[in-house]
Amino acid sequence: MDFRQVLAALRVRWWLPVLAAIIGGAAALAASLAQTPLYTAYTQFFVAATQSTNPLDALQGSQFSLERVTSYAQLVAGEEVATRIVDRLGDDFSAGEVSEMISATAQTETVLIDVTVTDASPQRAQQVAAALDEEFPAFVAELETPEDGDPSPVKVTVTDRPEVPSVPSSPNTTRDLLLGMLAGLLLGAALAIVRSWMDRTVTEADEASELAGAPVIGVILRDDQLDKQHTIERGGASRVAEDYRQLRTNLQFLNVDDPPKVIMVTSALPSEGKTTTVVNLGLALADAGRTVTIVEADVRRPKVTRYLGMVGGTGLTNILAGTADLDDVIQRYGERDLNVIASGPTPPNPGELLSSSHMLSLLEELRGKNDFVLVDAPPLLPVADSTGLAVYMDGVLLSLRYGSTRREQLQQAAARLEGVGAKTLGVILNIVPPKVEQAVAYGYGYGYSYATAAPKPEPSAVAGRKRGRRRA
Secondary structure, eight states: OOHHHHHHHHHHTTHHHHHHHHHHHHHHHHHHHHSOOBEEEEEEEEEEESOOSSHHHHHHHHHHHHHHHHHHHHHHTSHHHHHHHHHHHOTTOOHHHHHHHEEEEEOTTSSEEEEEEEESSHHHHHHHHHHHHHHHHHHHHHHHSOTTOOOOSEEEEEEEOOOOOSSOSBOOHHHHHHHHHHHHHHHHHHHHHHHHHHOOBOOOHHHHHHHHTSOEEEEEEOOHHHHHHOSOOTTOOSHHHHHHHHHHHHHHTSOSSSOOOEEEEEESSSSSSHHHHHHHHHHHHHHTTOOEEEEEOOOSSOOHHHHHTOOOSSOHHHHHHTSSOHHHHOEEOTTSSEEEEOOOSOOSOHHHHHTSHHHHHHHHHHHHHOSEEEEEOOOTTTOSHHHHHHTTSSEEEEEEETTTSBHHHHHHHHHHHHHTTOOEEEEEEEEEOGGGHHHHHHHHTOOOSOOOOOOOOOHHHHHHHHHHHHHO
């Protein structure tokens, strides 16, 4: 995964790092509150040579002290010193307990020894540290005193007397909370990236284009209002309305010399937004002054007339069966140049009807009367209805659902179209979450941050249509 894909994964699954950070912080806070507070008393020893009558002796004494400091730091927490402290303080302490309480560190390149004494009782910690200040210098003096009775060449001096600590040294609740949240955040981010890497669904425009062998010509954002009413408002300024206008523009410029007129819109599986795309693309084309007819060819599960609030009793299957004419079943939608042919009754052999010569004749008749004919076809993988129908089209638009259509499903759908010689004009990436819009738009090739009002019908198209009506 490249950096852009990582950002896209975090943008889509942002809730995983947030949830993990909350859980990590809560766990760290609980663990911190469950710990027994510990208090630490501090003291410090200075190690110096006692014989320094001239500069050479002083230099040798300093070197001698440096060599001794590391050894003394180990002796501070040793059993002998602990035993002496117990003898001084009484039977409330044991040598083992005292030894565990003490920690000593020799500062690098110095003759200082930092000592900490930690215990659940601040008074006990201070008492042990104070006893250590008395016992350790005496213990060093005994060790370093020569047998001939000469004075010890090393002197240990207390430079920092211990005080009773007022604030516990551990646990550090604030630090533990922040570390727990940080660990959870990193773990959640890693989980989000791994899940995205393992995800087999199509989430990127570049990937969709590669799998389908056709460019992505539309990215439609998810819109709750569109999910309910299925149609965009005329002249609406919403982002999803602008997405369909952009799709309309891209479709019109796919092939300037020989633009496609009869277009099938299908998908790999149901519920991938193909019917909503057909309806709103037809509305967008009609708003631009184009004459459009939508053919509801998904006769098994027709939805076009339901989405547009139209009658769906008779329609396409009646025409193909010879029981009705085109003029008998075609319906006009509102005041726009948009006509709809409902699916009609479900036949026992929908695949044969859709690939029949009658269907070809109907499409040719509609081609002569419209700027665009949009055919809402059944999904490709569950049934074979669309495969035979696709050969009659100028091209096919493949609708796929972001994060739902699997890569192999899109690849199989494109292969079926290629197998019958159908031309895939482009791919429409549907129901894209707004939070990943920028990542998808980057691969798609465009992006914008605002929606404009719907453009007025193109004057040339309107004038041409009026002249055509006069001539008729």
